[in-house]
Amino acid sequence: MTDFFLNEGHLRPSHAAVALIIVGEQPHYLMQLRDQKPGIFYPGHWGLFGGAIDPGEAPEITLQRELAEELRLRHVDLTYFTEFEFDFEFCGYGRLIRRCYEVRLAEDELEQLVLGEGSDMRAFTASEILNAPRVAPYDALAVWLHASRERTLTRS
Numbered sequence: 586m587t588d589f590f591l592n593e594g595h596l597r598p599s600h601a602a603v604a605l606i607i608v609g610e611q612p613h614y615l616m617q618l619r620d621q622k623p624g625i626f627y628p629g630h631w632g633l634f635g636g637a638i639d640p641g642e643a644p645e646i647t648l649q650r651e652l653a654e655e656l657r658l659r660h661v662d663l664t665y666f667t668e669f670e671f672d673f674e675f676c677g678y679g680r681l682i683r684r685c686y687e688v689r690l691a692e693d694e695l696e697q698l699v700l701g702e703g704s705d706m707r708a709f710t711a712s713e714i715l716n717a718p719r720v721a722p723y724d725a726l727a728v729w730l731h732a733s734r735e736r737t738l739t740r741s
Contacts, residue, residue, distance in 0.1 A: 589621055589628045596626060598671070598678045603644045604635035604724060605652065606666060606687045606731050609695050613708035614728050617655065619721070620704055631707075631714065632721035633685070633728075644684050655702040661688045667730060669723055685727045 607615035621629040636651040638644055645663055652658040668684040700706045711732035714720055730737075 589623045598673050602683045604633040604685050608689045615708050617703040618705035627721040630719045630721045632724040657699045
C-alpha cells in the first residue's frame with residue numbers, strides 16, 4: 586500500500602478546524618485512524634475526530650455534524666477545552682485555528698459507536714497515544730494537555 590504521508594497530494598489547511606477529545610471512563614481516549622489517501626493532513630495516523638467548519642457554522646454545530654457522520658453519535662454535551670493557532674503564512678494560508686472540545690462517554694456508549702469515516706477507531710490510554718509512532722502531533726499535544734490538566738491548575 587502507498588504511504589501518502591510525505592509523498593502525494595496537494596495539502597490545503599482547513600480554517601477553523603475543530604476536534605473532539607472523546608474520553609471514556611478508564612480514562613481512555615477514542616482515536617480515529619485517518620484514511621491512507623493523498624491530500625489530507627496526516628494520512629495513516631491516529632487522530633481525534635472532527636473536521637472543518639463550514640462557512641457561517643458554529644464550532645459546536647460542526648462537531649455535532651461531524652460526530653453524526655463519523656460515529657453516528659448525536660447530540661452530545663460538548664465542553665470547550667483549548668485551541669491552537671498555526672501560522673501558515675509561509676504557504677499563503679495565513680493563521681489558522683484548531684479548537685478542541687471534550688465529551689465524556691460511558692464505556693457502553695463507546696462500544697455502540699459505528700465508524701463512518703476513517704480506517705479504524707480505538708480507545709487508548711494517554712500513555713499509549715503519546716508513545717505510538719503515528720499520531721497527528723497536534724492531537725497528541727491536545728491529549729497530553731488534557732491528561733496533564735490537573736498538573737497545570739493554578740495553585741494557591
